Amino acid sequence: MNDFLALPARELAARMARRELSVQALVRAYIARIDAAEAGILAWQHFDGAQALQQARQLDAGPALGALHGLPIGVKDLMDTADMPTTYGSPIYAGHRPVMDAACVAMARAAGAVVMGKTVTTEFATFQPGPTRNPRAPADAPRTPGGSSSGSAAAVAAGMVPIAFGTQTAGSIIRPAAYCGVVGYKPTFGTLPSAGIKSLSPSLDTVGVLARCVDDAAFFIGAMARLPLTPPQAGQATRLRVGICRTPHWERAGDDSRRALDTAARWLEGRGAVLSDLILPAQFDELTQAQIDIMAYEAAAAFAPEMRARPDGFSSGFAALLAAGRGIDGSRFFAAQALAGSARRAFGQMFDSVDIVLAPSAPGEAPAGLGATGDPMFNRMWTLLGNPCVHVPTSTGAHGMPVGVTLIGPCRGDARVLAAAQALERCVA
Numbered sequence: 001m002n003d004f005l006a007l008p009a010r011e012l013a014a015r016m017a018r019r020e021l022s023v024q025a026l027v028r029a030y031i032a033r034i035d036a037a038e039a040g041i042l043a044w045q046h047f048d049g050a051q052a053l054q055q056a057r058q059l060d061a062g063p064a065l066g067a068l069h070g071l072p073i074g075v076k077d078l079m080d081t082a083d084m085p086t087t088y089g090s091p092i093y094a095g096h097r098p099v100m101d102a103a104c105v106a107m108a109r110a111a112g113a114v115v116m117g118k119t120v121t122t123e124f125a126t127f128q129p130g131p132t133r134n135p136r137a138p139a140d141a142p143r144t145p146g147g148s149s150s151g152s153a154a155a156v157a158a159g160m161v162p163i164a165f166g167t168q169t170a171g172s173i174i175r176p177a178a179y180c181g182v183v184g185y186k187p188t189f190g191t192l193p194s195a196g197i198k199s200l201s202p203s204l205d206t207v208g209v210l211a212r213c214v215d216d217a218a219f220f221i222g223a224m225a226r227l228p229l230t231p232p233q234a235g236q237a238t239r240l241r242v243g244i245c246r247t248p249h250w251e252r253a254g255d256d257s258r259r260a261l262d263t264a265a266r267w268l269e270g271r272g273a274v275l276s277d278l279i280l281p282a283q284f285d286e287l288t289q290a291q292i293d294i295m296a297y298e299a300a301a302a303f304a305p306e307m308r309a310r311p312d313g314f315s316s317g318f319a320a321l322l323a324a325g326r327g328i329d330g331s332r333f334f335a336a337q338a339l340a341g342s343a344r345r346a347f348g349q350m351f352d353s354v355d356i357v358l359a360p361s362a363p364g365e366a367p368a369g370l371g372a373t374g375d376p377m378f379n380r381m382w383t384l385l386g387n388p389c390v391h392v393p394t395s396t397g398a399h400g401m402p403v404g405v406t407l408i409g410p411c412r413g414d415a416r417v418l419a420a421a422q423a424l425e426r427c428v429a
Contacts, residue, residue, distance in 0.1 A: 102196025171376025
């Protein structure tokens with residue numbers, strides 16, 4: 001019963017477009033999953049089954065809208081929705097009702113997607129956790145799902161939706177994907193528009209996706225961006241040149257993360273890939289701090305209105321971030337941006353000798369407890385550079401929690417990195 005839930009997203013959408021499966025049947029099946037699991041996970045900031053079914057009825061009554069016809073999705077509560085409240089993870093915006101959808105949400109709806117609800121985000125996509133629990137952890141020993149796309153990662157991991165929007169400014173797609181054992185895809189910066197998303201750092205904020213598998217992620221983003229991102233069905237890594245990048249933070253990688261990187265490299269080598277160590281220039285040692293400075297400086301500017309009107313509504317951590325940003329002058333900000341620009345050019349040249357870069361996704365398994373969302377140290381640099389990144393779950397760590405690796409491609413080389421990620425995913429299977 002409901003065997004169709006295991007079908008790839010592109011096959012589900014095709015069957016609904018051909019009227020072989022009704023949108024209402026699929027949406028009802030996912031509503032049942034949400035009703036069964038939500039109380040123990042708390043992935044949703046807003047969920048209304050009747051509202052989801054109304055969207056499904058409208059789709060069943062009309063012509064197929066587009067490539068995503070009937071596909072249920074979760075929308076991170078950082079993104080505006082005209083028919084659902086949008087709180088940005090903050091009490092300042094409790095009950096807020098935007099007038100229009102965010103651009104990416106409108107694009108998904110225009111392609112036929114069903115918005116099941118709004119998934120929990122950390123406060124303004126930063127560090128203050130929401131209530132969401134990691135579905136891979138035992139109920140009596142909770143662990144963080146990561147952040148800031150906490151609810152999206154947890155909802156996909158728990159089978160509540162096949163796909164959910166995420167955003168990344170530091171590590172907010174890749175890290176929760178790593179902790180929850182799902183695929184996380186951060187496209188090349190600017191692939192999807194950020195209009196209608198509460199901005200934290202405009203030069204870093206990137207729209208992406210959490211998904212069950214690489215093909216689902218490629219299908220979803222490709223459908224909206226009108227890009228041919230479909231990985232080849234062969235999924236081979238023959239002659240792929242893979243650069244192993246341990247990053248400037250390798251000493252902070254735990255044993256589980258180190259094993260995951262080594263195992264992924266050997267699997268790809270077994271499929272025909274040629275491995276080499278990628279040594280980054282010394283200037284890359286400063287990129288994490290540059291990302292921190294840029295994010296803080298831009299956040300202080302972006303949240304000037306709330307700072308004037310409702311400073312009492314900030315958590316202490318977010319208030320500290322804004323204070324740090326106000327302490328950074330324009331010269332330091334522009335120096336960080338200049339360093340980023342120089343590093344982007346240098347990194348781009350490295351793809352003359354490698355096709356894909358393989359790196360850690362996180363220090364290790366999801367940390368115990370719900371008081372913090374983990375450290376994005378292994379993600380900040382890639383977000384600053386703007387390159388496409390895909391997290392692939394590969395195994396479990398010492399406590400039985402998911403671990404995996406990040407594959408990084410050249411800017412605008414999303415199809416290449418997705419193909420390599422699918423090759424690795426098939427090694428795991």
